Amino acid sequence: MLGLLTEGPASGYDLMKLFDVSLANVWPATQSQLYAELGKLADAGLVDVAAEGPRGRKEYAVTEAGLAELRHWISDVEPVRPARSDMLLRVFFLAQLAPEQARAYFRRQAELTAKQLEYMEGIRGFVEEGTDDLSVYGRIALEYGLRLGQVQQEWAEWAEGQIR
């Protein structure tokens, strides 16, 4: 929320829409959570209600304290907790399935990854021309996703072949 607000004041609703087409890809969250979080940020003095509009619209803006907190969060890298992967967790127990089923599991993963790659190619076309900060760095994040997907697909195909 703090990061998105650096592009200018916005309502929770605005942020939600922006969030869905950008950050949601690397940090899924629900509408409920976003509103709740804005409330907490306001309580903590990291954002302000800069203006109120029709329909109870509240426009938020980052405060100085909020900006400082954001920069601090970006730089002072908290150790990344290793992410969970149910996909890999399942792999550990593939011996519970018949070999053909285990192979099918990897085949399916390869397919799903291919679909995901297509999706990402799609947003690439969409974000190609943006020159705002979010687009520029968003493209770097997207590149990560594309490279990752590539490898994941190759791995799944390789893994299928490992099972006899």
Add this chain to the structure above:
Amino acid sequence: MLGLLTEGPASGYDLMKLFDVSLANVWPATQSQLYAELGKLADAGLVDVAAEGPRGRKEYAVTEAGLAELRHWISDVEPVRPARSDMLLRVFFLAQLAPEQARAYFRRQAELTAKQLEYMEGIRGFVEEGTDDLSVYGRIALEYGLRLGQVQQEWAEWAEGQIR
């Protein structure tokens, strides 16, 4: 828990130790959670207390229902919620930092990934000779980690160069 118990009956304590050197890498969890989960599984009839030992030790075993549930969970692939990555989330807001700091961010990521790769090479040596199911499929999961790390490192180095 169900998956680990397919290798034979074990106590919560045993499972915890086994968990820490295997699954914890793809699905971190705490001791509290493991014990709590065993309790729930027992209530649900997916595991049994097969024997009791000294110091209140309870040896659990999977039931038929538990095995069925495990297989079902592996095969009927629930749509994988896209994982969160605070590392990528930060990338979106790197414009808040001076260019040199942003480059440093990617450099640091490359280093951290290199360390992680070393760690994984370490466990590779450790699990190399196992022939049990968990080791065999664990190696496939490990291969994923190694390939992923490789790409992540290359990406971080590339990304550093993208910033002028």
Add this chain to the structure above:
DNA sequence: GGCGCCATGTAAGTCGTTACATGATTGA
């Protein structure tokens, strides 16, 4: 006798999801 490990749990609190609830404004 005592250290180290075996062994199990509870309590409090945060984070996050799903579902529900409500209503105002705008534009075709």
Add this chain to the structure above:
DNA sequence: TCAATCATGTAACGACTTACATGGCGCC
């Protein structure tokens, strides 16, 4: 006028974490 969209929130519940609490057993 009425459908779409704007706009904000609450409630209930489950997942997860951190910290605490407790004690038995085996071996040197």
